[in-house]
Amino acid sequence: MYRTHTCGELRASHAGQTVTLSGWVNRRRDHGGVAFFDLRDRSGIVQITINPDLPKETLDLVEDVRFEWVLQIEGLVQKRPTGNENPNMATGEIEIIAKNITILNPAKTLPFMVSSDADLPDENMRLKYRYLDLRRERLTNNMVLRHKVIKFMRDYLDKQGFIEIETPIMFKATPEGARDYLVPSRLFPGQFYALPQSPQQLKQLLMVAGMDKYFQIARCFRDEDLRGDRQPEFTQLDLEMSYVHRDDVLKLVEDLYTEMIPTVAPHKTLLSKPWRKISYREAIETYGTDKPDLRFGMELVDVSDIFAKSEFKVFQSALENGGVIKCILAPKSADMSRKEIDALTEVAKTFGAKGMPTLAITSEGVKGSASKFVSADELESLKAKVNAKEGDLILFASDARAIANKVLGGLRVWFRDKLNLADENLMAFAW
Numbered sequence: 001m002y003r004t005h006t007c008g009e010l011r012a013s014h015a016g017q018t019v020t021l022s023g024w025v026n027r028r029r030d031h032g033g034v035a036f037f038d039l040r041d042r043s044g045i046v047q048i049t050i051n052p053d054l055p056k057e058t059l060d061l062v063e064d065v066r067f068e069w070v071l072q073i074e075g076l077v078q079k080r081p082t083g084n085e086n087p088n089m090a091t092g093e094i095e096i097i098a099k100n101i102t103i104l105n106p107a108k109t110l111p112f113m114v115s116s117d118a119d120l121p122d123e124n125m126r127l128k129y130r131y132l133d134l135r136r137e138r139l140t141n142n143m144v145l146r147h148k149v150i151k152f153m154r155d156y157l158d159k160q161g162f163i164e165i166e167t168p169i170m171f172k173a174t175p176e177g178a179r180d181y182l183v184p185s186r187l188f189p190g191q192f193y194a195l196p197q198s199p200q201q202l203k204q205l206l207m208v209a210g211m212d213k214y215f216q217i218a219r220c221f222r223d224e225d226l227r228g229d230r231q232p233e234f235t236q237l238d239l240e241m242s243y244v245h246r247d248d249v250l251k252l253v254e255d256l257y258t259e260m261i262p263t264v265a266p267h268k269t270l271l272s273k274p275w276r277k278i279s280y281r282e283a284i285e286t287y288g289t290d291k292p293d294l295r296f297g298m299e300l301v302d303v304s305d306i307f308a309k310s311e312f313k314v315f316q317s318a319l320e321n322g323g324v325i326k327c328i329l330a331p332k333s334a335d336m337s338r339k340e341i342d343a344l345t346e347v348a349k350t351f352g353a354k355g356m357p358t359l360a361i362t363s364e365g366v367k368g369s370a371s372k373f374v375s376a377d378e379l380e381s382l383k384a385k386v387n388a389k390e391g392d393l394i395l396f397a398s399d400a401r402a403i404a405n406k407v408l409g410g411l412r413v414w415f416r417d418k419l420n421l422a423d424e425n426l427m428a429f430a431w
Contacts, residue, residue: 003022008090009044010046011090015079026115036048046095050101069105114132148264153256154217157256164216165216167206168202169219176198176200177222180197180221181223197220198220212241213239215239218238219233220234221233254275257429258273271294271426275431285300285405288300295428298415298421300326302324302325303326303396306325311373322400323398323401323403324398326398327397329394330394330419332419333415334367336393354399362390370396
């Protein structure tokens with residue numbers, strides 16, 4: 001028997017039991033003649049203590065052990081001495097006092113460490129050694145979370161009367177949003193199958209056939225340029241329902257995710273229930289994107305009316321050419337240096353900006369590249385409209401409406417990351 005327990009399941013209630021574990025050496029340290037290993041498997045990590053009273057051949061064996069060696073440990077579960085507990089580990093109350101150690105597989109020198117996300121190599125190196133990269137805790141947790149999400153979906157939809165049906169992977173080419181991946185047919189030379197971009201036609205066929213409620217965890221294929229939100233193959237929850245209106249579908253999906261979060265991610269909370277509904281126009285005008293992050297403010301504000309008679313040529317030119325003047329307010333950012341503002345202007349240019357006028361509200365007055373062009377009345381109206389306070393920074397985009405929205409939407413996300421404005425444990429869904 002390779003193991004009686006997994007590494008991550010042991011607790012203080014197991015104290016006094018003799019267990020057998022198998023896993024990878026996550027860390028090794030030596031202190032006062034005693035060696036300590038952190039042994040890892042998918043379930044978690046547990047500390048192994050190697051006392052110097054073990055047989056010499058065992059201690060000689062242990063001397064060679066390094067990161068990612070695969071070991072089998074037989075030992076006694078023991079509570080750690082008071083004060084030596086590790087609250088950062090689920091198994092932090094106990095340790096395993098090793099009795100027997102077997103090397104199941106030694107490891108060569110690693111191309112990179114898998115016990116930490118620090119100092120990781122580039123993506124190409126990690127893909128080359130994908131089996132090592134997947135041992136990292138974050139990626140392992142992603143796999144486990146994905147499993148839990150899919151399992152919850154299947155169970156939930158089953159209770160709602162859905163049936164899971166697999167549709168063909170090799171199908172006919174149909175015009176959709178991207179190019180098809182083609183598979184040549186051996187039996188019919190010169191003809192091809194297409195890998196589905198989505199099961200759209202097939203699920204409609206199922207509805208006509210009377211399946212009533214269908215779903216599948218569907219693999220989709222799209223031959224298109226790679227971007228952060230584009231992959232040549234991906235998986236989606238695909239479903240279809242008969243005899244329903246739009247709001248019935250919205251309610252089903254909303255209830256699914258609302259019930260899923262406390263189960264698969266109990267540390268996360270929903271911003272609102274029911275979900276907020278936003279029109280495409282509102283999303284673009286208020287957040288600069290059709291995928292808005294609603295976990296923080298910094299909404300885009302149209303201030304064209306305030307500067308309708310502005311003498312600032314940059315603003316004048318935009319309005320004369322049918323454009324707009326919009327801004328965002330970055331809280332507590334008035335102390336950004338000129339060098340930082342210049343760097344941020346370069347960021348704005350990547351979104352299409354020609355420049356980026358700013359106003360910094362400071363205890364010494366108003367500063368920034370636009371300060372000398374804004375009248376006292378305009379400034380007071382602006383501060384009132386965006387609720388600016390001392391210490392805030394106002395950033396402007398004066399251009400065609402589409403460009404201004406894109407620029408400020410990009411800067412809004414930049415400030416979110418720089419100032420940690422969004423709570424990572426908050427889920428803010430919207431339709």
